[in-house]
Amino acid sequence: MSGTTALPTAAVVDALVRLGLPAPAFALRPIAPGRIVAGPAAPVTHLGSVDVILEVIGEAPTGSVLVVDNGGRDDEACVGDLLALEAHLAGLAGIVIDGFHRDSAQLVDIGIPIFSRGAFPRGPVRVPPAAPPMRSATIGGVTIRPGDIITADDDGVVVVAAALAEEVGALARRIMTTEVAQAERMRAGESLRSQLAFDEYLALRAENPGYSLRDHLAARGGAIET
Numbered sequence: 001m002s003g004t005t006a007l008p009t010a011a012v013v014d015a016l017v018r019l020g021l022p023a024p025a026f027a028l029r030p031i032a033p034g035r036i037v038a039g040p041a042a043p044v045t046h047l048g049s050v051d052v053i054l055e056v057i058g059e060a061p062t063g064s065v066l067v068v069d070n071g072g073r074d075d076e077a078c079v080g081d082l083l084a085l086e087a088h089l090a091g092l093a094g095i096v097i098d099g100f101h102r103d104s105a106q107l108v109d110i111g112i113p114i115f116s117r118g119a120f121p122r123g124p125v126r127v128p129p130a131a132p133p134m135r136s137a138t139i140g141g142v143t144i145r146p147g148d149i150i151t152a153d154d155d156g157v158v159v160v161a162a163a164l165a166e167e168v169g170a171l172a173r174r175i176m177t178t179e180v181a182q183a184e185r186m187r188a189g190e191s192l193r194s195q196l197a198f199d200e201y202l203a204l205r206a207e208n209p210g211y212s213l214r215d216h217l218a219a220r221g222g223a224i225e226t
Helices: 009-018 051-059 081-089 104-110 162-187 198-207 213-220
Strands: 037-045 065-069 077-079 094-098 114-116 137-139 142-144 149-153 156-160
Touching (some): 009 156, 037 137, 051 065, 051 081, 077 094, 081 104, 198 213
Parallel strands (some): 065 094, 094 114
Antiparallel strands (some): 137 142
């Protein structure tokens, strides 16, 4: 997945499921729709002060996705226009926040894709401990480490371990290619039920109640996950 055109999160999750792997996905929303972002994670745990985030931005390779772990807390925003502009100037591909952002209008103008739990006007009021940045982020019990691949779009955010990125990316591309072809045939008038030989599936299931649509799709090379 690294170094290739960004893939839709749905295709990435489907690939993980087909490979029998965990498929960590998070319902974080884009501040502006219509963008797909992918790149290696530059994670950091927010402690209440911007210095740790600035340090990670300064170290992150171009094209990285800044991942800020603010514990999902809803009483403060941990990223605003200045941090977003700094990340944009540093060449980062996007920002993912397990928490809230502020300065929404300015963030849209800056243009760097940002995914968060929503907007909130107040910044941190905590007194942070003096500490070096924690270069990991944990979202929904999933720990994200530097180099893990982040994919984000209008459907949310998906994480793929760096060691699995090429295998998952190759399968996700095949799934996407198959589904695009199926959609084109539907637009030309051929129903999905016809493409999947759905009547044949129903007949086979009547003979063998344990025969699932997933079994049928696997036998025919279909791409839809059920």
